[in-house]
Amino acid sequence: MGDLTWFRSGGNARFYLSPSSEEELIEATKWAFREEVPFHLMGLGANSLFPDDGYPGLILHMVRFRQRGEHYRSCTPSVVEVDAGINLENLVKKLNEAGLGGFEKFVGIPGTVGGSVWGNAGAQNSSLGDRVESVKILDSQGAVHWVKGDQITWRYRSSGLGNRIILAARFQVDPDQEPEELKSRSAGFLQYKKSVQPYDEKSTGCIFKNPGAGRSAGQLIDELNLKGLCEGGAQVSDLHGNFIVNTEQTATTADVLALVSKVQEKVYEEEGVRLEREVIVVGEGSE
C-alpha cells in the first residue's frame, strides 16, 4: 500500500477495492459491516501514512470514484457538483479554464475532493469548507443524503465528518471570471508554494497542525534548528520545517513517527508548545 500513499511507506492491506460507482462502494461497505471487517477510505494518501505492518481490513481507494468522465457538473451558474474521487489539482485547472473563480488558491494541494473536504484543506487563509454548499454523504446506516455546508462544523483542517463517507460535494464558484486571470493567479500561488515547500519530493505534507496564535509549527521547528533532523530514512525538510521528506525513499512509517516524537519533545521542552500531528496514520481510529 505504501506505493499508493504520497510519502511511500507502509505495508499491505488485507483487502483492497478501488470503487468507481456509488453502488460498488455501498456494496463494499455493506460487506465490511456484515463480515465485521474494518474499512478505511483513502484518496491520494497525501495526508496519510500507512502502517509498516499493514492494515487488517479493507482499503477503499477512492481515486476512481466518479460518475462520468467530467470533472464537475454545473448545478447553477455559481454551484458545481464534484465527485469525491476527482483530483483537486485537476479540478482547480478545469475551473480556472472555465472562468469559474474561487479555487485558484487551492492549486498545488495534492488530494482527492473527498479527502480534501474531509480534512478541510486550504491555503492562503482560505479553506475548502468556505466554498462548500453541501456534501453528499453515505452514513454508517447505509443511507445517502446531502448535508448543507452551514450545518458542518468546519475547523482548521477538520470537517468533523468523522466516519461518514463523502460521495460528492457541491461548491460555490464565482462565475464569469477571466480564465487567463485565474490561471495566472494559480501560477503565482504555485510558484510561491514551490519556493517554500519541498513540493516535488516525497513528503508528508504539513506534519503538524499550526498551534494557533503566534508562531506556526514550521517557524517553531526552524527557530529550534531542527531542519535536517533525521530518524532512519525520514528527515525534517531543509526547505520547510513542517514537512518530513523521504529523500532516499527508504523511510518507514515508524521512522516518521519516531521523528515526530523527537520534534514534539524538543518543541515542548524549549517552547512549552504541544504540537499536534495533522497527518493521520491509517487504522488509528478514523474508521
Ligand SMILES: Cc1cc2nc3c(=O)[nH]c(=O)nc-3n(C[C@H](O)[C@H](O)[C@H](O)COP(=O)(O)OP(=O)(O)OC[C@H]3O[C@@H](n4cnc5c(N)ncnc54)[C@H](O)[C@@H]3O)c2cc1C
Ligand atoms: C507536497 C504537499 C503539499 C500539501 N499542501 C497542502 C496545503 O497547502 N494545504 C492543505 O490543507 N493540505 C496540504 N497537503 C496535505 C494534503 O494534500 C491534503 O490534506 C489533501 O486534502 C489530502 O487529500 P487525500 O485525498 O490525499 O486524503 P488522504 O490522505 O487519502 O485521506 C485523508 C483523510 O480523509 C479521509 N477520506 C479520504 N477520502 C474520503 C471520502 N471520500 N470520504 C470520507 N473520508 C475520506 C481518509 O479516510 C483520511 O482520514 C499537502 C500535502 C503534500 C504532500
